[in-house]
Amino acid sequence: MKKLITAAILTALSTLALAQNPAATPSTPTIDKREANQQERIANGAASGQLTPKETQHLEKQQARIDQTEAKDKADGKVTRRERRHLAKMQNKASTDIAAEKHNDKVAK
Helix, strand or coil: CHHHHHHHHHHHHHHHHHHHCHHHCCCCHHHHHHHHHHHHHHHHHHHHCCCCHHHHHHHHHHHHHHHHHHHHHHCCCCCCHHHHHHHHHHHHHHHHHHHHHHCCCCCCC
């Protein structure tokens, strides 16, 4: 749990630092849009009971790792094609995991 909180804080700080200097922030609209969509899918699954608290926590940690990777990739001022491909691959895996965990036989009590 401490790692998740630490990851969230680091992500928030890096986002804040980049927001203070927008000219230095590389643009990743496709990645950001997809990230928002996946967060919404997780929230909807948790609210509807399709995701257990443990599944929700696992998926949130996965999203935090993607956020950390994106922040690290943006840190040098450019997100390369290779870095974008890696982020897309991470998001593909996360999307598959969200669908699998939402549609398994486990439900929140």
